[in-house]
Amino acid sequence: MSLICEPILPNFGAVCSGLDLTQPLSPEEVTQVTDAMDRYGVTVWRNTGMNDEQHVEFSRNFGYLERVPKRPDGQKMRLSCRELFDASNLNLEGEITRDPAAIEYRKGDRLWHTDSAFLEKRTSYSILLAHEVPPPGAGGETWFADARTAYDDLPQETKDRIEDLVGVNSLWWSRKQAGADVAEEEIYERPMARHRIVHTHAGSGRKSLFIAAHTMDIEGMDKAEGRQLIADLIAHVTQPKYTFSHNWQVGDLVIWDNLATMHRGGDYDYNAHKRDMRRTTVREGTEPHLMETGDDPYTALFARSPRSVDINAARDAGR
């Protein structure tokens, strides 16, 4: 079978079918998927029937998979392997978490962002599979924004102004924006990643903005001016004409290219509904056969400085 793509917006997002993602893909099929991703930025695959293992194996077609940080105390994880990021609202027992620190930590996901922009090595694809979702009409959707078309539509004057600017990105900045109690001075002492805010998307050759909730400052620019520019660009990219939302059903898989998009989670009643989402995360520019080892930036990041809301520490402190 060959791939069928039905566009969601004229230039952005497509519902794809025609491939069995539970089975190994041929090189031609992998090319079909990457071509669709280069064109649409987000692809939606309904009712895939995938399990954890198939999710990880499918994801390996697109490069090196980031691994979740090791727990320093050797505490067990809810999910079976470190290539699966737990994007759920569940605790280790699979029940809705009541841990206020865990809940607060997730709030940052409701802001427009790109996954892992706070790391030096950027993420290309995020590949999210729905295992359990809130009932229809109860929210929990994911929104996507088209950073390439939005860039194309900027006035030339703005393009000239931002062409060579570099954004300074921090995980803790986005958490602070979402209400976490962390001082700005403290954020500056923690790891940050510098990325140009305009870049050429390798697969399509189109220029795109790379800026979102993790972007704290513009290098060399007055702080207030830089933050206003960041806010203005996010507001530009996230206009309704550049966005759509995906309402999840169990078995849905969505792939988005963080180097051409922004995304955010939609609201839902966190205390009432389970939302079990699991994500693999592909590192930019890595070939499938390059299985890197001994390079674990997530663990390194969290080892060097704790999260502003450290779930384990909060639990130990009896919060």
Ligand SMILES: [Fe+2]
């Ligand atoms: Fe995300």
